[in-house]
Amino acid sequence: MSDDRDSTTLPESHGDAPSTARRDRARPDQFVEVTVSTRALVKVVGVVLATLGLLWAADAARDLVSMLIISTFFALALVPGVNYLQHRYEWRRGAAVGVIYVAGLVAMVLLILVLIPAIAEFAQRIGESGEEWIEELDTRLEDTIGIDLISEEDAESAAGDASSGLDEWSEDVVGGVLSIASSGVGLLFQLATIAMFTFYFAADFPKLLRSFLSWFSPDMQQRLGWTIDEAVRQTGGYFYSRLLLMVINGLGFFAVLVAVGMSVALAIPLSLFGGFVSVFIPAIGTYIGGAVPIVITLADRGLTAALIVLAYVVLYQQIENYWLSPRLSAKTMTLNGGLAFGAAIGGGALFGPMGAFMALPVAALITSFIKNYRKANEVVYRSIYDTDEPAADAGGQAGPAADGAT
Template sequence: MPRWLPRAMILALALIACFQLGSWAFHQLIGLLVNVLIAFFLALAIEPVVSWMAARGIRRGLATFLVFFLVVGAVAGFVAMLGSILASQIIDMVESFPEYLDSVINWSNATFHTELSRVAVQDSLLHSDWLQRYVQNSATGVLDISTTVLGGLFRLLTIFLFSFYFAADGPRLRRALCSVLPPAKQAEVLRAWEIAVDKTGGYIYSRGLMALISGVTHYILLEILAVPYAPALAIWVGLVSQFIPTIGTYLAGALPMLIAFTIDPWYAVWVLGFAVIYQQFENYMLQPKLTARTVDIHPAVAFGSVIAGTALLGAVGALIAIPAVATLQAFLGAYVRRYDVMDDARVQGGRRSGGPGDGRPVARQFWRALRTGGGPRP
């Protein structure tokens, strides 16, 4: 046996063991890594505001706390308004359920000549097997729901703590990172960090402005139609349509349409038509102007990045995909050498006249040959 073979076998087994250990640790820590990634992008989003407040004499820790306090307060107020809407709608549905049941029973008796009554229907529903099974499953699922809620609260707390430290200790973190790199690499890291802050902050602020415009326009429509809870519904439409990629527009319009339908079915049609028209106005007029200087990426690239981010990290990847791709594009754009484009019609999608790819001279000779009865002239 060669002397190097046992040593090579031990080295190979050690590498396999290290790979297995690293893979196991990565899968165990994937949740924490995703939370840290979300916290990092959240810290990048609030970095301009924190730096602006710190430049005016406010300590970074206090400035970060104030920003987070405002964000948490706004989110809590939004959730409270949305909860009040849902609670009132549920109460109205429960109170009007006997009327709905009577109307359905009367329609069934008049159409199918049955002899149903509300008491008989209620008794059959209360003593049905599927209702008892549903109640049992709901009772056993309460613990699972409570565990999910507690896990979500703990995850939010983890994200806020990490993002608070990233934003409050941003200069110290950059200094620690640059201390282990040579000067040339330090400049590149700081440049990438600055681009990430600009792109992420610009994305959040442009989305916030579009959410404000969308909320105001939908609020005017809901007030004209006299739909209840118009302010809360307008806030819902603005935030959900802008900060949930791809499907946010449909989720945002579903709730106002449902509430408008309870008043008049035609109101739901009006809300749907307005949402479709406004979406086209936003996509082709409003969004290109607001995001031209902040997140200037092609719509197809943005859509593909959202799909790729969703496939990799789910909803988290969909949220951070666009600012991440915009940061990468801006960073790589500094190292790509660009040239002046030649004045050629083919650049604009046309064809060069008289060139090898132009078939017009050959076509003229062909038609001339058909008219004269001879072959094409040289």
């Protein structure tokens, strides 16, 4: 009998267990208890307050932060030149930075002394012959494409406005340069601060780098050290290569303009404009820097001279793209043309002309980081629209990640 009772009660006990568990899970008064310690709460509040304090301090000292960023950029651009002078002539780093400062100051003074009188004479020439230039250009366009773009009255008004505008601009520049010492105390202080920080960063760069890296582990030092070296290479290479290309293009412009009969007073500002704009403004700067000298030459010297200048622009761009630029900048800054244009526009919109100038090396540096720190996978899919040959190496440039550093 005991066996029968056991056999009857065993299924009942097994059948009741699931229903009991379901009732336990269905109770509304069951919840997870979370305990927050006072210490953790104090830490969270402290981090939030510290973050807000840092943001407030950064906003209050935004002028100083901007000057530090600009100084860092110029210091990184000077470091390759300082290293060259130090190793080539065994100079001290401070003396090398001082020589670069003096050379830059002399070049700026000479540029002002040459450019301001040239612009003043250019304005006078426009006032005297501007109306005739515009009418001749309008006649050539009407004879060529059959469109009359401007009337005689509008031509006279445009020439007068251009002449007076250039006169006022040159007078403002001269007056601004002469009044900096007396009235531009704030600007003078900012320039002196940027120059001081730049001198200090460039002269003591090795010491500052070692001090900064000493805060991190050896593996992290490898990554950060490569990052900083790459920043110096990108920034310095961009600055020196662009500057050299501007000088080459400006001298070529000047020689061609003088050869076609343009006066030196017109050739100097047009050469500086064409050299600077075509080199330091990506993509569209090439066309603007060539179009303005061509149009002025067409108005002043005629169609044949303008065609000669056009031929120079086309020929020089081929030489720069296929010979000069690969040797001067391909090993220092590789950046897609569309990305370069977008970076310049974005930098200019956020930080003005200085932001547009600094945006290209920054964008190249970020692109280099992405190429070297990302994990590159083999592309196994081939699009039906892909007509290019597959790249031999999809891993980008060699960096610490590619070398196995972690």
